[in-house]
Amino acid sequence: MVYDHNKIEAKWQHYWEQNQTFQTENSPKPEQEKYYVLDMFPYPSGQGLHVGHPEGYTATDIMARFKRMQGKNVLHPMGWDAFGLPAEQYALKTKHNPGSFTQQNIANFKRQIKSLGFSYDWSREVNTTDASYYKWTQWIFEKLYEKGLAYEDEIEVNWAPDLMGGTVVANEEVVNGKTERGGYPVYRKPMKQWVLKITAYADRLLDDLEDLDWPESIKQMQRNWIGRSTGARITFPVVDCQDTIDVFSTRADTLFGATYLVLAPENELVDRLTSSEQQAAVADYRKQIASKSDLERTDLNKDKTGVFIGSYATNPVNGKHLPIWISDYVLSSYGTGAVMAVPAHDQRDYDFAKKFALPIIPVIDGGNVEKEAYTGDGQHINSGFLNGLNRQKGLDKMMEWLQDHHAGKSQVNYKLRDWIFSRQRYWGEPIPVIHWDDGTTSLVPETELPLRLPQTDDLKPSGTGQSPLANLTEWVNVTDSQGRHGVRDTNTMPQWAGSSWYYLRYIDPHNDQMIADPAKLKYWLPVDLYVGGAEHAVLHLLYARFWHKFLYDLGVVPTKEPFQKLVNQGMILGTNHEKMSKSKGNVVNPDEIVAEYGADTLRLYEMFMGPLVESKPWSTEGLAGANRWIKRFWRLFIDDDNQMSEFLTTENDGNLTKIYHQTVQKVTNDLEKMRFNTAISQLMVFVNAVYKEQKLPTEYATGLVKLLSPITPHLCEELWQRLGNKNSIAYADWPSYDEQQTVADQIEIVVQVNGKVRAHLQVEPNIKNSELQELALANQHVKTAVTGKKIHKIVVVPSKIVNIVAS
RNA sequence: GCCGAGAUGGCGGAAUUGGCAGACGCGCUGGACUCAAAAUCCAGUGAUCAUUGCGAUCGUGCGGGUUCGACCCCCGCUCUCGGCACCA
Known part of the structure; x- marks a missing residue:
């Protein structure tokens, strides 16, 4: 039977959901080693996913699945960075509340992400626009205020009068003198703004980069940005x-x-x-x-x-x-x-x-x-x-x-400036501050958090440079128990706020007493692997590090740094080698790929295209090739009549032993280093060898399915079941290899004359150098090459090469 | 301008403590299967020359260097990508 990706992928996605296969236990397990693998959570845009998203998500999913099979306790969550400008602009235009629009987008993103078979623990999903989430974003702001790290100041800000009826943007959001979003002109204007004193952490943000396993280019960008x-x-x-x-x-x-x-x-x-x-x-x-x-x-x-x-x-x-x-x-x-x-x-x-x-x-x-x-x-x-x-x-x-x-x-x-933290927008976390008529300012008491964003379907620019919240007088005006009148701060926080600490919330997402249980934080932190785009090299990653260090000083988190290892996936370009964009018409929609070839094909292809960190162009033929290989793999196990293939045998003649152990070794090492393209290539080499042999001993069949399962999980769950296993392959033991079995009885030695290859010799691995030298000189091709020449020197590199220098 | 990364067949890429350049895939060519096609399986595929057979020469952006030996190390360029851009 030909491989039916629709049926098989639906079956296993349903199975994983029913069995809560990927739910991570809520209590820490100190005896089991942990692995926290994190994706940069997405902004759920109305456009939905593009093929760049699944690249990073597939890489982390492979690591999560690989580490589970190696016995680690894995935390692999997903959520939504859902405040932001596009939703607000849409709401202004259509007279809707951005909340409902955002919910729709999230539902669409979630459907798309789920269709790719990622092993997220969805019970830990977070959403920065949930009041139960932004309660803690506001809480962190209040702590910053109490420590004197959040202050109001009349400062020269980047004023964009044409953006959203006039708003202030951060330095980082200004590109070539225009707003990053929309490209509106930016002027300098002194205005009263909330500012976070990130400069107080400049030295630590700089110095602590040393110990991080991050790409050197990103560290360098942060160093330049801090500019000591x-x-x-x-x-x-x-x-x-x-x-x-x-x-x-x-x-x-x-x-x-x-x-x-x-x-x-x-x-x-x-x-x-x-x-x-x-x-x-x-x-x-x-x-x-x-x-x-x-x-x-x-x-x-x-x-x-x-x-x-x-x-x-x-x-x-x-x-x-x-x-x-x-x-x-x-x-x-x-x-x-x-x-x-x-x-x-x-x-x-x-x-x-x-x-x-x-x-x-x-x-x-x-x-x-x-x-x-x-x-x-x-x-x-x-x-x-x-x-x-x-x-x-x-x-x-x-x-x-x-x-x-x-x-x-x-x-x-320092070149680093303090972080302008207020935005004159509706769709963000309200800054929990009240300005009293007597000139004093106070925080909204912690017990009254979250300070909820008031519901309205009628967003309008205030016209005063304040956010649309200024129009909502019922919300803005407050009177305390003594009858004193005041007005709420109408600023909201920038999008960077919610994303500066979300990785902490995944650890204990439903805790209503604190950000997260300290014991759980101690167990899970730091994040072991963080994967996302290089566009966040300075903004998000610097802000998150700042907040983390602040929370460390408060004693909330146990580590100085949040993300131990960082990897930036490269961009996936269009077939014309250009950046994908609507206007160029070279955008590939993952939904169509999943429908035509299935999620496993998309995952396999994106990992096989080239190194994760490089940019590489999409190829329709390459994608079809990945799908062909999946079917070729399937046919190793299942024949045309939907029976177990005749290749499968319980007898092992040993012909595949060496290459099997080599494959386990290479795939294991490559996955550890996230070199997915070469891991896949080795699996292809092994499959080619099996087709040559026309035989696949069962012990290698089960190993092979396990090796591929992190990359194409649906296919492998199905084959695993057909091989007679009752439980999910997700927690099967990772295959082991025998180092002895990976080396051959005979090795090939290259013989060069003046650096040019003239002959190959098959010899015992532990042959003496002198013997090797003799064998080399006795070779007919070598003799021809040195005829009439004087031998000056013979270089012998054991088990590799013999080079004869002659003239 | 400054900082960082990179340049390997028709295409994506593999190979670095300096040791057979081009694994694997795509594409292409040929064969098997088929009434035929698709699919599949098998073989070939860097360039040039030779070709009856062994083969020979060149080749990892360009120019030098170190070395028995360089895609890899050093010096000087060109181009591409990413970041920063009056930060004193």
């Missing part, structure tokens, strides 16, 4: 004034070369230090800057702009008077919002100095300041007591001098 930079804070007194200007510099050694100072236009010192003659020009420049979008400030405008503010500062090291300018190439949000300009040795300062004809004084030998700034090393010149010293020695000496003269000290700065 060690330098000096140098104080410049302002001439004829009590004020001082502090600057941050990593090149304090070039202080003698400073020829002017630049403040960020937004720096508050500007008001006080601008001379009356320059007032108009400065005001004009600042106005220009404020109306520029980020894009205009960076990409579109590489040309330096700026204005002299009419006052001077004193260089502490030589008393020179330096003009003070403002320019938008100095960022108000980094360092002190002011720099000392050393145009001879910094390209940005150089460009500015050239444009405004400011002096350029070289203080390090080398380079040519007529052409460009010199940033290399060299001996200091024009630098008083630093003359003759190189960069590092000069820096050390200058730091000493600055400390001694109270003109500066060492300082560490």
Whole structure:
């Protein structure tokens, strides 16, 4: 009988559900080793799954099934990151509540995921939009607030007036000066926002990367994002004034070369230090800057702009008077919002100095300041007591001098900014804060959590820059027991909030007393394997690490880091080698694949395409090939009359012994290293060998089905049952191999002459080198190759190669 | 511009403590089965030359180097992908 994927896949999916095969016991089992394998949970979009989703999910499912068969206690959950902008935009358009729309999408995602036969424990499903879930998201926020790590601040934010009737987006959501979603322009605007002090954890977030088994590229991206930079804070007194200007510099050694100072236009010192003659020009420049979008400030405008503010500062090291300018190439949000300009040795300062004809004084030998700034090393010149010293020695000496003269000290700065945590949206976790009329602010008491999102079908932009929640006056206005009136905070949390801790909730998903039972957390943490797309390299993964460390400090979680091993699956491209997208018309829908070929074929093909971490193009022929092989595998066991195949035999003539043990060894090692493509290739090699032999001893048949079962579970459950087994293959023992059986009695030795292969020799594995050498020289092909030549040297690598060097 | 990853047949890919380049699959060609086709099974398939048979030469983005021996290590390039992008 030909393999009927529809019937068999439905049968086993039903069986697993009925028997709760993959439900993980709720009480920890300290005597059994655990394995927590996690997928990045999806945002359930209206589009449903694309073939990229099942790639990562198949990889984790194989690992989950493999580890179960090796006797591990496996936690393998799935859930939904269901707050988010698309649902809100849809709701605004259609006058529906985003909740019902979201439920529909989740149902569709779940149907699709289930059709692929993944071994999730669905009893642990979480949904970030459930009040019983976001109660704890709000709880974490309150703890952050209590510890002073959540604060309100009037800060320059990325204001996108055209997005959702005006909203604030995080730095990470701004791409090339436009919003990541929708591509709307972004402007800088000071606004009151909730901010989380992630910078307080900058050092730990940086240093603890060391011990993680993550791709080096991701670690490097996080390091760059955090951007720790060690330098000096140098104080410049302002001439004829009590004020001082502090600057941050990593090149304090070039202080003698400073020829002017630049403040960020937004720096508050500007008001006080601008001379009356320059007032108009400065005001004009600042106005220009404020109306520029980020894009205009960076990409579109590489040309330096700026204005002299009419006052001077004193260089502490030589008393020179330096003009003070403002320019938008100095960022108000980094360092002190002011720099000392050393145009001879910094390209940005150089460009500015050239444009405004400011002096350029070289203080390090080398380079040519007529052409460009010199940033290399060299001996200091024009630098008083630093003359003759190189960069590092000069820096050390200058730091000493600055400390001694109270003109500066060492300082560490980070590119990492605090996390702007409020969004002017409806579809998110409400921030549980009340602003009282008397000017005080308080948290919603923990006993009153969750603070539920009020139901409404009529979402409207508030028009004030506040979220649509501002319209819901009944919800917004509160009166306490003393009759005091206040208003609720109308901000909601960003999508990153719910996804920053969901992996903790899976461990104890129905606990209504706490985030999770500490004993269970202790047993299951950290996550042993986390698989997802590289697009979350900095955002999600940095925020989750931050919250985890905070919870660690609170004593809630027992580990410093949440995810021990991280793997990024590569992208699946369209057949034209381009990224799949609707507009290119190269999107493959997994539903169609499952209907035509079955889930096992999709799983097998996606794992066979190439290494998990690489991007690779879809191939319709390749997919059909995977399906052909599944049927070929089936025919090893089941004949055309639906009987057990004549290949199956209880007699073992030993012809397949070596290759069987090799296969068990290779598949086991490859799965451990997640090299699924080569594991599958080895199984194909074995199947080819069985077809040659026309025989399959039962002991190898059962082993073979087990080896393949993590990859194509439906097929293998069916064959396992037909081989006479009563229980699911999911908990069958993983096959073992005998190392002795994997090596042959005879090994092949390559004989080279001058590095070129001239002959092959069949020899005993433990042959002596001298014997090997003799055999090689006696070979006819070798003799021909060395005829008329003098042998200089013979290199023998035991059990591998003989290389004869002759000329 | 800076940081990171990569480049292997017609295609996806395999092979690294430096030791037979191209496993496995796709595609293609031929054969068997069939009235025929599909499906299946078997064989061949890097290029060039030779071909009656053994075979020979070249070949892992490009140019050098180290080595008995290099896809692998070193130096210098080109291109592709990902990230960052006035962070002082």
